[in-house]
Amino acid sequence: MRPAFDFFGTEKMKLTELKGISDKRAKDLNKLNIFTAEDMARFYPRAYLDLTTTSRLSACYHNDVVLVSCRVSSAPQTVSTGRRSFVKVWCENDGEPFSAVWFNAPYVRDKLKSGGEYLFYGRVQNKYGAPSMVNPTFEPLERNYRLKGIVPVYPLRGSLSQRAVRDAVADALRKVALVSAIPPAVRKKYALSDLKKAYSDIHNPVTFADKDAAAERIALEEYFILISAFKVIKGGKDDARVLRYTCTREQVETFCARFPFPLTEGQKRAVDDIYENVHSPNRMNRLLQGDVGSGKTAVAICGIYMALASGYQAAMLAPTEVLAEQNYQLICRYLPEFRAGFLSGSSSAKEKKSVKAALAAGELDVVCGTHAVLQDDVEFASLALCVCDEQHRFGVAQRSALSEKGAGADMLVMSATPIPRTLSLIFYGDLDITEIKDKPKARAPVTTAIVPSRKYDDMLAYVGREAKAGNQSYFVCPKIEEDEEGSVMSVTELFDELKNRLPSVRFALLHGKMKDKEKAEIMQNFKAKKFDCLVSTTVIEVGVDVPDATIMIVYNAERFGLSQLHQLRGRVGRGSKQSYCFLLLGADGEEARARLAVLKNNTDGFKIAEYDLEMRGSGDFLGTRQSGKFINEIRNLRYPPSVIFTAKKLSDEAFEAGGVEALAALALKKYSGLKDVVLN
Template sequence: MPEASTVPSTPPPPASAATGGAPAKSAPQKAMEKLGLARDIDLALHLPLRYEDETTLTPLDRSRDGDTLQCEGEVIESRIEVRGRRQLLVKLRDDDGAQVLLRFLHFYPTHQKTLAVGARVRARGEIRVGFFGREMVHPSFRKVDEQTPLATSLTPVYPTSAQLPQAYLRKAVASALRRAPLDEVLPQAMIPRGLPPLRDALNFLHHPPPSAGLSTLEDHTHPAWQRLKFEELLAQQLSQQRAQRERAHLRAPALRGSPGGLHERLLAALPFALTGAQRRVAEEIAADLARPQPMHRLLQGDVGSGKTVVAALAAAVAMDAGWQCALMAPTEILAEQHFRKLIGWLEPLGVRVAWITGSIKGKARQKMLDAAASGEATLIVGTHAVIEDKVRFHRLGLAIIDEQHRFGVAQRLALRKKLADEAAGAADSGAPGAGPLEPHLLMMSATPIPRTLAMTYFADLDVSTIDELPPGRSPIVTRVFADGRRDDVVEKIAAAVEDGRQVYWVCPLIEESEALDLKNATETHAELGEALPGRKVGLLHGRMPAAEKAATMAQFSSGELDVLVATTVIEVGVDVPNASVMVIEHAERFGLSQLHQLRGRVGRGSVASVCVLIYTGPLSDTGKARLRAMAETTDGFEIARRDLDIRGPGEFMGARQSGAQLLRFADLQEDAPLLSAARALAPRLLDEHPRAAQLQVERWLGHKTEYLKA
């Protein structure tokens, strides 16, 4: 909706004297809260998306088709016309007598009042020159008089919502800029040379002069932008490095395997040899566990690189030392995959494993809870049910979170709190009066993280990377088909099934409607059942009871089912070596890392495997880039790099699920020099100017520092 100067930003109505209640909030105020604009500093850091030049007027007779300009004149005609739909048509004549038609397809009574015949109006928009002369469609406009001054700086256009008009937001930001505490907190010697003071940088970015180069403003290379990026990166690095230092003062049990103990016996019993990368990261983890400070390590590796066995070896070290280990996975299917593998490896060695998920009820659940609380079970595997209040551990020494990015931030924080509570309540096996011991924490992710991301988002984590796949894995060929060739795809999977292979057919989740998810999956299930007579086609989706899901997955794993139609519940953890074909329907709806995860469900045996991506056009540029990347590489680290290019760091790292984007301004690839400077400066600032470091973190992150701990 174009703004009009005749519509003031109205304050909220006063509280009722009779009720004595608090003043009611206006719609714009509520919208500002929803955008996180609660403090003056929040508004000061709410930077424009772009700018409009309202500092000059252009005579209409000098305008050309396609020009975006601002003109001023008298309304000589204003009428509503119906041509299939109602339109407001307004003729404006400038002081030289040239005319332009202002066309509004959506309008309100206030528009008609402001644009009445005889009114003097300033309008800005794109000129279109057609058969009937000059025209602007939906220009911004305002009522003026001959003395109304022109703007002296470029006009900011802010990210906003329908309930928050630009005029209201501009006034709020300008007011907040005057009040916000923007005094320098950093020592002058620690600010990179050539960067302006913070207050000057923000004033410039909100109200740049007409001479400011729009290109450097829009590509964020202007020194004012560089100052903000540096400030943000420094606050983030300070928070992470401070968390790392705080952890260094905590105490944890020093866990070491004994000669001939569980760790060595597990290594000897494994039916395969570890890769060099697996041995290296297992040694890194074992060295951490042997220290009396809590480990805080991320284990990352590509799909199928063998992270589970590394986790099992870490668990064996903890249990060998007389402590318990808890392993938490985001879904029951993934948790059960771990459960079955760990039982197969560890139960023959005398380890008791407890299984705790939301679907286990009654006596069976209580039996597992008792086994964990008494210490009878030394390994506890489950979903987020593991962090429920009723779950107690006897002597928890190590917690492992698989696919940590798929847990909500609130869940990850709850686990950390539970670990702290367990430590506070546990009996210390060390010296008398030494205080509680905190468990070690190992997080795993099958989404490889580019180095710049690991440096920034995981500055308080040690990162171990499995960069080698086990030998004997079959190559995966990726093919891309348009939806019109769906019948060809069905023929290909029929041939694969005829050859004794098994097939996944994945249907996308539609976030807005579980009913549509189910309809899509069930229709595909029925269609494939008809197209493959005599073959068994299974169905797996999120609405099925856990027991039914487990039964269906067990049938597919044992070879009873030829084809499994599923939603993305099979994205991670499922390991069926005989499955050699993966079909992903509506592939354009999936993120790149998710497509790579799904593709990783095949290629687990010795037979060459195929991943088929079916898309429905037209494809966006992002959709084309994703499918092109999938067709060109199977390297998870290259996939991660391209994913970072396509999505940006915030979305790549799951900032959406956290509800708090941690980097708003900096770009980790373009701003690598600023990141390096911030990383180098953070420890000096913490050591020499701790108060300045605290103020910097509070200014930029506020309550979001909690998210960094997750």
């Protein structure tokens, strides 16, 4: 028998060594960022099924997820349409008929028998008074072994099924040694429960109270490791200033007059903070937080000017080619006396070679680009300032790699997703924080409305009229492809439907699976008004600036966090025209409406972020976006924000006692994917 491996061992158990995981299933798990047995054990359920009671289908609401006892009244049939096929069967629940359908599951035909009695668990579709169930899990009533108690539900891809994932998780829990990273003395002092039991309870809770306690214990462990890892990568750096800026305050004030708008008081304070930083004895390491439309980019350009006017080089990094190209155009517009270059993954080999050579020779003053700027062969003659736009898309290590391309280079990281200050102080404890609270006066406020289904046709008609008037619209879907439960329309399906519904409107399609060059071209054409409407996933969430876009429509709005919805809303209202954000509910309910009402009634991103933290939990708020790849699926856990403070306290005590630096370094390699971690 193979020995168990702990999370911090160097040897990893392959997924195919787990029960029921074939090569095909392993590849599908890889798409969920699961590559080892350790990852499998840390693949936390996204929801739990309460199978202690059955429901009457006729009393259920649309999109409810329920357990029903039923009799199959017809033989299963395969139905084919032009685009896909599915298995359909008619059933009875309490004498009332309903249908059930399964997409991409032809094996269902052989599993269900006419006249048989089953337990179905799944999502209810209750449109037009005809109830149905989509992709329900089922089991014969007389031998119900699995569908009972509290059952975990996991995200799925491809050939994966809930049963296969549950079996693999159970096997991983048996084979992986779940060793706590928190030193024994600290665990004993705070009477922390056993980590192995917590993992057992998070995947197979007896009660919901057990699940909540397990989530809190695991979150404490995760944040302890994360915060300790941050300490390692931030520690031991020499922050003494190496580069001397010669740019004067008078030069900066003259430069600011180039903008076609006066800087707000918040922008002026931010520019002053940067000026003081770059003229101080210490290297700048500053986080610039500002709500959507607050003018952070203008502040960053002022900082870049300070570096260039002092005879140094600067780099501006963006997570997408669309945003990087937009930044490049702004640099060329406001800094025409300096030499600018552009570098991205889709740049031609000739362009890349030319830009890299010019940067190394000092023949370019500033470069705008994507992750391509981080390549080892990108060298600078005198890099002084690094600007990292939309910092939550980059890990700590990536930002560090950029700043280390210049001796003592200053770092300015920007975030348009306001992070609650309580979290900022923990994760960015070594950064000075500047917040821009106000917005340019020329921008009109965006009116937000929750649109009921009965008003959907009216909304589309309004979009058509606005298109004729020269105003543009965004349509945003949460999914590129159809949802595994059949309850969410995909962006491609929506694109086809809208073209049929509004044939006179010019629609464009945009999603994350497209190549960067294709996405950039579509966005440029949309900005140039070659399209009236853009049907997209959340790739347009940040940075996109289209002044004539006045309508944002978000489908299945309940599936997004408030802060993410606020970012999407920020794509409109960027000019002087009145703009609107329409939120469409895929699943009706008081909780969903209450959450969206917070967005409807608030325009302050910082307040919305605090609500998001309180209502969804810090794991859901941070997710993989706010903390890079350090925490993969912790967003599926629910726990109080106080856990983060406790983890920081425990980490501080552990470091004071000594002996955890090496452990934190190993954790850093695991969570961030770093290949080279240098400890001082």
